Amino acid sequence: xxxxxxxxxxxxxxxxxxxxxxxxxxxxxxxxxxxxxxxxxxxxxxxxxxxxxxxxxxxxxxxxxxxxxxxxxxxxxxxxxxxxxxxxxxxxxxxxxxxxxxxxxxxxxxxxxxxxxxxxxxxxxxxxxxxxxxxxxxxxxxxxxxxxxxxxxxxxxxxxxxxxxxxxxxxxxxxxxxxxxxxxxxxxxxxxxxxxxxxxxxxxxxxxxxxxxxxxxxxxxxxxxxxxxxxxxxxxxxxxxxxxxxxxxxxxxxxxxxxxxxxxxxxxxxxxxxxxxxxxxxxxxxxxxxxxxxxxxxxxxxxxxxxxxxxxxxxxxxxxxxxxxxxxxxxxxxxxxxxxxxxxxxxxxxxxxxxxxxxxxxxxxxxxxxxxxxxxxxxxxxxxxxxxxxxxxxxxxxxxxxxxxxxxxxxxxxxxxxxxxxxxxxxxxxxxxxxxxxxxxxxxxxxxxxxxxxxxxxxxxxxxxxxxxxxxxxxxxxxxxxxxxxxxxxxxxxxxxxxxxxxxxxxxxxxxxxxxxxxxxxxxxxxxxxxxxxxxxxxxxxxxxxxxxxxxxxxxxxxxxxxxxxxxxxxxxxxxxxxxxxxxxxxxxxxxxxxxxxxxxxxxxxxxxxxxxxxxxxxxxxxxxxxxxxxxxxxxxxxxxxxxxxxxxxxxxxxxxxxxxxxxxxxxxxxxxxxxxxxxxxxxxxxxxxxxxxxxxxxxxxxxxxxxxxxxxxxxxxxxxxxxxxxxxxxxxxxxxxxxxxxxxxxxxxxxxxxxxxxxxxxxxxxxxxxxxxxxxxxxxxxxxxxxxxxxxxxxxxxxxxxxxxxxxxxxxxxxxxx
Numbered sequence: 001x002x003x004x005x006x007x008x009x010x011x012x013x014x015x016x017x018x019x020x021x022x023x024x025x026x027x028x029x030x031x032x033x034x035x036x037x038x039x040x041x042x043x044x045x046x047x048x049x050x051x052x053x054x055x056x057x058x059x060x061x062x063x064x065x066x067x068x069x070x071x072x073x074x075x076x077x078x079x080x081x082x083x084x085x086x087x088x089x090x091x092x093x094x095x096x097x098x099x100x101x102x103x104x105x106x107x108x109x110x111x112x113x114x115x116x117x118x119x120x121x122x123x124x125x126x127x128x129x130x131x132x133x134x135x136x137x138x139x140x141x142x143x144x145x146x147x148x149x150x151x152x153x154x155x156x157x158x159x160x161x162x163x164x165x166x167x168x169x170x171x172x173x174x175x176x177x178x179x180x181x182x183x184x185x186x187x188x189x190x191x192x193x194x195x196x197x198x199x200x201x202x203x204x205x206x207x208x209x210x211x212x213x214x215x216x217x218x219x220x221x222x223x224x225x226x227x228x229x230x231x232x233x234x235x236x237x238x239x240x241x242x243x244x245x246x247x248x249x250x251x252x253x254x255x256x257x258x259x260x261x262x263x264x265x266x267x268x269x270x271x272x273x274x275x276x277x278x279x280x281x282x283x284x285x286x287x288x289x290x291x292x293x294x295x296x297x298x299x300x301x302x303x304x305x306x307x308x309x310x311x312x313x314x315x316x317x318x319x320x321x322x323x324x325x326x327x328x329x330x331x332x333x334x335x336x337x338x339x340x341x342x343x344x345x346x347x348x349x350x351x352x353x354x355x356x357x358x359x360x361x362x363x364x365x366x367x368x369x370x371x372x373x374x375x376x377x378x379x380x381x382x383x384x385x386x387x388x389x390x391x392x393x394x395x396x397x398x399x400x401x402x403x404x405x406x407x408x409x410x411x412x413x414x415x416x417x418x419x420x421x422x423x424x425x426x427x428x429x430x431x432x433x434x435x436x437x438x439x440x441x442x443x444x445x446x447x448x449x450x451x452x453x454x455x456x457x458x459x460x461x462x463x464x465x466x467x468x469x470x471x472x473x474x475x476x477x478x479x480x481x482x483x484x485x486x487x488x489x490x491x492x493x494x495x496x497x498x499x500x501x502x503x504x505x506x507x508x509x510x511x512x513x514x515x516x517x518x519x520x521x522x523x524x525x526x527x528x529x530x531x532x533x534x535x536x537x538x539x540x541x542x543x544x545x546x547x548x549x550x551x552x553x554x555x556x557x558x559x560x561x562x563x564x565x566x567x568x569x570x571x572x573x574x575x576x577x578x579x580x581x582x583x584x585x586x587x588x589x590x591x592x593x594x595x596x597x598x599x600x601x602x603x604x605x606x607x608x609x610x611x612x613x614x615x616x617x618x619x620x621x622x623x624x625x626x627x628x629x630x631x632x633x634x635x636x637x638x639x640x641x642x643x644x645x646x647x648x649x650x651x652x653x654x655x656x657x658x659x660x661x662x663x664x665x666x667x668x669x670x671x672x673x674x675x676x677x678x679x680x681x682x683x684x685x686x687x688x689x690x691x692x693x694x695x696x697x698x699x700x701x702x703x704x705x706x707x708x709x710x711x712x713x714x715x716x717x718x719x720x721x722x723x724x725x726x727x728x729x730x731x732x733x734x735x736x737x738x739x740x741x742x743x744x745x746x747x748x749x750x751x752x753x754x755x756x757x758x759x760x761x762x763x764x765x766x767x768x769x770x771x772x773x774x775x776x777x778x779x780x781x782x783x784x785x786x787x788x789x790x791x792x793x794x795x796x797x798x799x800x801x802x803x804x805x806x807x808x809x810x811x812x813x814x815x816x817x818x819x
Contacts, residue, residue, distance in 0.1 A: 034535020035392035037322040039329040039345045040362060041118025045385035047371055049076055051112070051128060059103035060372065065382045067372035074108055076125070078368035078385045080219070080353045081161040081274065083169075089115045089126065092366070093161050093171070095353075096153030099370055101175070101202055104153025105143045111161070111169070111186065116387050121334075123387065129186040131158070131171075137188045140204040151188075156180065157202075159353070160221035160274065162228055170251060172218025172230045175202040179218070179230065179249060193254060195247065198236060211237040219353070222275040222283050226252070229283070231263065231272045241268035242522075246316075259312040266298050266526050267419060267516070268493075273353045279361065283307050284321055286355040292376035293339050295514055296348040297420045299324040301355055301363070302529065320529055324352060324365060326427045327390055338377030344427075347388060349376050354387075362389045397429065397533040402723040403710040405541055406430035407672050408449060412714035414508055415497040416456065417447045418515040419526055426530050428717035432539035432576070435523045438546070439555040444489045445520035445564060449500075451546060452481040457495040458513060465491070474549055475609040485555055492517050504676065504691045520561070524568045539576035543601070547586040548610045558586050562594045571595060580636055583610040584619075591631040599634035599669060602641055616641075620657045625664040634710070635661050636669040643706060649682035651699075654706040662707065670703050671712035673719055697722035 050073030057069025079092040092114050097107025109131040115124040131151040133142065143152040158180070160172035167184035177200060178192035194205070200217060201210040216234030223229070228249040235243050248259040263272060265287055274286040282303050289298040302318035310316055329335075329345035340346030347365055351374070354366035369383040376383055409421025410428055422433045438451040451474070454460045459468075459482045468487070471480040484492065493516055502509035518526075520542065527538040542561065550557050561579060565571050577596040581587050587598050600619070607615045618624050620641060628635060643654045661668050674680075678690035681702075686694040700711055700722040713719035 034395040034531060036395050036535070037324070037327045037390040038393040039327050039331070039333050039388060040391050041389040042334045043116035043118050043121050043123045043387045045076055045114075045123045045125070047075075047369060047382040047384050049125070049385075050074060051076060051110075051125065053108055054106065056106040056108075057098060057103075057372075058106055060098045062372045062382075065372050065375050065380060067382055070106075074110070075371050076112060076385060077371035078351065078353070079366045079387075080159045080351075080368050081171075082354045082356055082364065082366060083111075083161060083163050084356055084358060084364070085113075086359060089113055090364075091161075091163070092354075093158060095159055095368060096157040098153065099373065101154050101157070107153040109151045109153065109156060109158055118387075118389055123385075129184075131156075131180075131182055131186040131188070133188040135187070137191060139191070156192075157215065157217070159217065159219045159233075160230065162221055162223045164251065170221075170228055172221045174215050174217030174219065174233070175200060175204065177203075177212070177217025177230075177232070179228070181251075181254075190254070193249075193256075195230075196256060198232075220272045220275040220286065222277050224277050224281075224283065226250075227257075229275070231275060231285075233271045233273075235268075240264075242266075242270075243315075244272045261307070261310060261312065262315040263304070263318070264315060264525070266300075266529060267518075267522065269516075270298050273351070274355045276356045278303075278357045281308065284355065284357070285318065286352065288350075288352045290350060291348075291514065292350040292374060293348055293379075295420070295511055296325055296346075297423045297515075299347060299349075299352050300529075318529060320531055322363070322390060322392075323427075323530075324348075324390075325423070327388075328393065340377070345388075347386070349383060349386070350374055358389070362391045364389050395533070395535040397535075398724075399534050400429070400431055400720055400723050401726070402704055402708070403431045403539075404429070404716055404719045404723060405432040405434055405539075405669070405710060405712045406716045407434055407712045407714050408436065409433055410714070410716055412505070412508070412675060414511055415499050415515060417449060417518070418497050419518055419522065420511065420515050422523065422526060423530075425716045426532065426538055429533035429720045430538075430716035431532055431536075432541045432578075433523070433527060434541045434543060434580075434712070435518075435520060436543045436545050437520055437557060437561065438484045439550050439557055439560070440484055440487055440489045440492060442488045443555060443560065445557060445560050446484060446489070446492060447518045447520060447523055448484060449545070451484045451549075452479050453484060453495070453517075454481040455500050457497055457517065459495050462495070475546055476612065485550070485553060489519070504678070520564050521568075524564060524570065528568065537576050539578070540570070541578045541580060541599075543580040544583075544586060546609070547581060547583045558590055558593070562590070565594065565596065573597070578634060583608045585610045588631045597633040598631065599636045600628045600632045601636040601671075602638060604638035604640050620660070622660050622664070625657075625661050625666060629664045629666050632666070634667040634669050636671055636712075637661075639670055639673070639703065642668075642670060642703060642708065645681055651681045651683065651702060658707040667709045668707065669710040669712060670708045673700055673703075673711055673713040673715075675715045675718055697725060701726040 050071055053074035055070045055072055056074050057071045061068040077094050080095040081093045083091040091111045093111045097104035110128045112128045113126040115126060133149040142155045144150050157174040158171050159174055162170050169182050171180040173180060176192060177195050180192050181189045183189055198212050199206050199210050200212045201214050213234045216232060218230040219233035221228055221230040228251055229246050230249060231246045232244055235241050242264045244263045244265060246261040246263060248257040250257060263285060270287055270289050272285055273288045275283060277283050282305055285302045287298055287300050287302060291297060300323050301321040303321045304316045305319055306317055324347040327345040329343040332343060334341040340348050349367040351368035351370055353368045356364050358364055366387045369385050372382045374383045375381055406425030408416035410424040411421055414421040414424055425433055435447040436449045437445045438448050440446055448456060459465055468482050471478060495517060496513045497515045498512040499505050499509040524540060527540045530538045532538055544557050547557060565577060570577050571594050573595040575596055578599050579590055579596060580599040580601050582601040582603055587600060590598055602616050602620055642658055644652045646652055658668050673696060675693040675696040677685040677692050677694045680694040680699055684695040684698045686692055696718050700719060704723060704726045711719050711723060
């Protein structure tokens with residue numbers, strides 16, 4: 001921003017002529033050198049492996065995989081916890097069996113001694129111990145009341161384990177939730193220790209109303225300094241939906257201390273799946289969502305750097321250690337074994353439930369395959385049990401020559417404005433993500449392109465909200481549908497996102513119905529908890545939608561944006577935030593409220609909603625740009641304003657807007673670059689099929705060659721590849737007319753070496769994005785201009801028509817942008 005102001009000054013001289021975000025404890029003072037996970041080994045246990053034991057799975061049947069019980073033995077349905085013996089062997093502990101109390105009475109609770117060979121990929125099952133209660137310590141009814149009283153999945157749901165110096169095990173489970181203490185042979189040593197004041201619906205000793213959801217107990221537990229730290233998998237009744245409580249337990253006294261801490265998940269529906277303490281003494285949390293395969297969003301390891309110094313009751317800060325959905329795999333370990341086994345490798349199982357650090361610093365990760373239900377790798381075939389080792393390696397990716405902003409996330413591949421779209425955009429090496437902001441009835445900023453949400457959610461299919469359908473006038477246009485300002489946040493939370501144009505983007509539409517509408521608060525934290533491919537923080541580029549309209553109904557958004565940014569420590573000029581708006585007045589207001597960068601958006605036609613008498617054509621004159629530089633740092637330009645099109649849809653010569661903006665000290669941002677023919681200039685289209693991908697790289701290079709600084713794109717992977725390939729002085733003056741030159745079907749345009757197995761880089765987009773009052777329609781601009789190869793630089797007369805109207809006194813632009 002300071003550089004831009006300096007440029008502006010030099011140019012002028014030459015011309016001369018609902019929920020409160022908690023304060024996080026223990027943020028690290030300085031970020032370590034960026035690293036990325038690399039796959040170093042992989043071993044499996046076949047899903048069809050049966051250990052010795054009685055028949056099991058009598059009540060089990062999976063429509064997805066076609067596998068049904070009973071089984072002639074005991075399956076190993078993955079592991080929920082692992083203990084390292086330090087000699088290449090491990091104790092692996094499955095959970096309660098088949099996923100439910102009702103169907104797991106014939107599944108025996110065990111720990112298996114295993115020896116995985118991470119070179120050959122084989123895993124030896126050496127022996128097992130079975131949990132039992134022969135001394136009749138338990139004072140409630142169990143499945144096997146006689147004999148050795150072997151414990152089953154109908155008695156406890158065991159999920160986490162820590163071994164003590166005497167060889168005994170403390171086990172965290174979920175039905176209580178209880179802590180179980182068993183000896184080295186699995187025999188129960190004492191009464192299960194309940195969690196005071198907390199009980200699940202499946203607690204056998206339940207007295208009163210439960211206050212913890214089913215399967216919300218001690219999925220994770222770490223040991224530190226002689227204490228155990230069990231962590232609830234879900235929030236308790238009345239607790240913030242993203243809060244997970246860490247408790248402190250003294251195994252010597254057998255009692256809990258009064259100390260607790262709060263960990264916040266990325267999403268309300270995420271789970272704390274495991275935890276360990278690294279050699280550096282820092283606890284690390286494994287957080288996961290409940291999706292698998294390409295739908296997965298969160299499979300991450302987060303360090304808690306401030307835990308040692310945090311006071312009791314603090315909300316802990318977290319720092320990304322590893323994203324398990326993008327693991328470097330140059331040696332192609334496991335390649336060809338189904339989804340996510342290419343380079344990058346993805347551990348995108350529903351139940352990623354094991355993470356432990358090994359003595360050499362590598363981290364072992366394993367899945368609970370929920371046999372026979374999960375089929376992430378190969379749909380229709382039960383997943384194997386997988387154990388992988390990963391190591392931290394230096395980040396090698398180079399910075400993008402031009403900044404790439406993921407337009408509504410990777411909206412070419414996932415329903416827009418979802419954390420899934422943002423996660424994929426970050427994997428695809430975008431520098432920044434864009435949330436569009438509108439308000440709920442209770443004043444919470446949520447992430448939707450428009451306040452009318454029937455096109456991007458399933459609200460129209462919800463009979464309970466049928467009476468909310470309304471017709472309103474928004475920025476002078478009559479709109480009918482369902483509006484965010486008529487819903488509370490809690491009501492919006494019940495909706496699910498969908499693809500805006502399913503006929504044009506059927507690949508994205510496959511993810512309809514999965515993802516919730518995120519709040520601005522969640523998007524901010526997700527960005528803060530993520531890193532770009534170069535290991536840098538992810539920039540946030542929010543757009544305030546319909547500012548004047550929301551002001552008129554008492555839901556002003558500008559102050560709330562500043563409040564949310566401030567609460568997350570993002571209100572300073574050095575922070576990676578840029579606020580955008582198509583209106584003028586709110587940017588002028590924000591210039592006096594916050595120090596982050598501001599961007600004036602310029603539409604293809606029309607005028608700002610708060611200054612309808614002044615067309616955008618006036619704002620992009622040298623005088624208008626100089627005024628914008630007084631309150632903003634960037635100008636976000638519709639593509640047709642920078643390089644207009646002729647009647648055939650071909651690019652003409654660049655207009656002077658980019659050069660004039662640079663002369664005024666404004667960084668130029670171009671929107672929106674999309675791979676589909678519907679939005680491409682004629683010379684970059686691959687066919688007459690509007691949904692087919694054309695030569696997006698060619699179009700981007702034309703604009704970068706004209707001086708564009710920043711690229712907005714629905715397909716960040718293709719945009720990143722394009723800006724990396726553009727020659728320093730831009731593309732040739734005359735783009736190719738040959739559709740066969742299109743790279744749209746060439747896997748080399750994707751960062752992935754193997755699009756068929758990579759989770760991050762779809763081979764090619766399959767549709768087109770929406771158009772609207774703030775979108776470039778992709779249609780040819782009638783009127784003047786010269787072909788791109790010729791001289792001349794005319795504005796698109798037909799697109800940016802309108803009289804030049806002087807600013808009225810009430811719309812005067814004030815102040816210089818602060819540096």
